[in-house]
Amino acid sequence: MKERKAMLVINPVAGTRSKKGVEAYVKARLDEAQIALTTLETTAGGDAARFAAQAAREGYEMVISAGGDGTVNEIAGALSHTDTALGILPLGSGNGLARSLNIPQDVGEAMKIISDGNLLRADRGLANGNPFYCTFGIGFDAAVSEKFARTKRRGKMTYIRNVIQEFLKYQSQPYAISIGGQVVTEQAFLVAVCNAPQYGNNAYIAPQAKLDDGLLDITVIHSGSPISTMLLGVDLLAGSLDKNTHIDTFRVSSATITRLEPGAAHIDGDPLTMGKAINIQCEPGVLKVYAPEKQEEFKPIVSPLRSMLQDIRYDVLAKLRQ
Numbered sequence: 001m002k003e004r005k006a007m008l009v010i011n012p013v014a015g016t017r018s019k020k021g022v023e024a025y026v027k028a029r030l031d032e033a034q035i036a037l038t039t040l041e042t043t044a045g046g047d048a049a050r051f052a053a054q055a056a057r058e059g060y061e062m063v064i065s066a067g068g069d070g071t072v073n074e075i076a077g078a079l080s081h082t083d084t085a086l087g088i089l090p091l092g093s094g095n096g097l098a099r100s101l102n103i104p105q106d107v108g109e110a111m112k113i114i115s116d117g118n119l120l121r122a123d124r125g126l127a128n129g130n131p132f133y134c135t136f137g138i139g140f141d142a143a144v145s146e147k148f149a150r151t152k153r154r155g156k157m158t159y160i161r162n163v164i165q166e167f168l169k170y171q172s173q174p175y176a177i178s179i180g181g182q183v184v185t186e187q188a189f190l191v192a193v194c195n196a197p198q199y200g201n202n203a204y205i206a207p208q209a210k211l212d213d214g215l216l217d218i219t220v221i222h223s224g225s226p227i228s229t230m231l232l233g234v235d236l237l238a239g240s241l242d243k244n245t246h247i248d249t250f251r252v253s254s255a256t257i258t259r260l261e262p263g264a265a266h267i268d269g270d271p272l273t274m275g276k277a278i279n280i281q282c283e284p285g286v287l288k289v290y291a292p293e294k295q296e297e298f299k300p301i302v303s304p305l306r307s308m309l310q311d312i313r314y315d316v317l318a319k320l321r322q
Contacts, residue, residue, distance in 0.1 A: 004035040006087075007055040009075060011042045011067030015092040022066050022089065022107060029111050035061065042071065052078035060084050062290070064114065068092015069134070069200060073268050076287055077131050080124060085288040087114040094200020096134040100211060101291040105311060118293040121285035122211045125195045128278055132267040133287070135199055135206075137174060138257070138278070139190030140221075143269065172223030178256040186248065189221045191257060193280050197239075197298065200269065202307050204239040205250070207298055213282035218255060220248040232273040240300040255280045273314060 008026050010019055028035045029049040038060075040051045052063045052075040063079060064087035068139055076097070079086050089110050090098035106109050113154065127136040135141075175191055177184045194206035206217040221232060224246050235241040242249055257278045265319045266273040296303070 006035050006037050006059045007060050007063045008037060008039040009048050009051050011071040014067035014071055017091050029115055043057050046202060049078045056082040056084040062087050069094050069096050069268050070270060072097050074080055076133050080286040085119055085290060087290045096200030100196035100198055102296055113292055114290045119288050120212055120291040121250050122287040122289050123195055123214060123282055123284050124286055125193060125216050126281045128274060130267055134196040134268045135192050135194050136267050137192040137267045139188060141190050142266045176258040179250055179252050182254035186220050187280055189223050192219045202304050203236050207239045207242050215251050215253055216282045218250040222246045235251055237299050237304060239304045252281050
């Protein structure tokens with residue numbers, strides 16, 4: 001019988017939650033299923049991708065990410081188009097992919113999802129060949145990501161402060177979006193290309209997006225008055241952004257977005273610089289990821305409120321365990 005093997009990749013500096021005891025807990029759960037565990041810790045960017053690529057070459061059944069969105073993305077990139085599955089223990093600040101898959105933020109409950117063994121075949125997006133699993137963005141959200149990356153302190157409150165500071169000075173830009181031979185011109189506050197419904201931290205930029213539908217949702221937020229733009233933030237957190245009159249949405253398998261000048265962009269919150277023309281493409285079903293067998297139907301206000309209450313519960317449990 002072929003040996004069953006799993007790799008646990010821990011990013012010790014991701015997020016604000018302690019990683020103490022994670023390895024022992026995961027090992028105990030996998031021992032029950034007679035799965036041998038190898039544990040590795042990252043020390044620099046690129047380590048998680050390198051570890052996961054090695055696991056895929058050596059026939060590991062799964063690679064479990066214990067970190068944040070950056071760690072998940074590195075591992076997902078290495079495991080796409082392979083038979084090795086991704087497991088997620090959400091221990092970062094935003095946990096966008098985990099939240100979009102309805103994976104609990106508690107380590108024990110997230111590990112149960114992996115143990116149950118249900119696999120979802122997730123799509124991924126490409127922006128000029130760069131893969132993303134949740135969102136790619138240009139405009140305001142890219143400027144915020146760039147600012148957040150330069151900030152030493154992490155966490156939700158730091159992110160909110162950066163959003164407010166950037167909002168007070170940001171100016172909208174013109175964009176041309178080419179879809180199926182038709183070109184739409186927009187004066188926009190931001191353009192987000194979404195494989196998943198949210199950025200992370202329960203901020204729903206594309207509430208109807210699905211990870212396994214073979215399509216990407218482009219959300220265009222138009223420029224407006226300071227008050228109307230601030231009110232968009234309420235819809236973002238309530239999960240009703242797609243109903244706002246300042247929003248245009250397009251569901252596509254591919255598109256080209258053109259702006260006046262090269263500049264800031266982000267891939268799942270990680271900032272980078274891209275040129276004027278950005279080619280967008282969806283790759284259907286390229287990543288095997290452990291997820292709940294039944295994906296809950298998204299309901300505006302109700303689903304975000306439920307998730308917020310769960311976050312509070314998980315934070316309390318995490319503090320009691322320390």
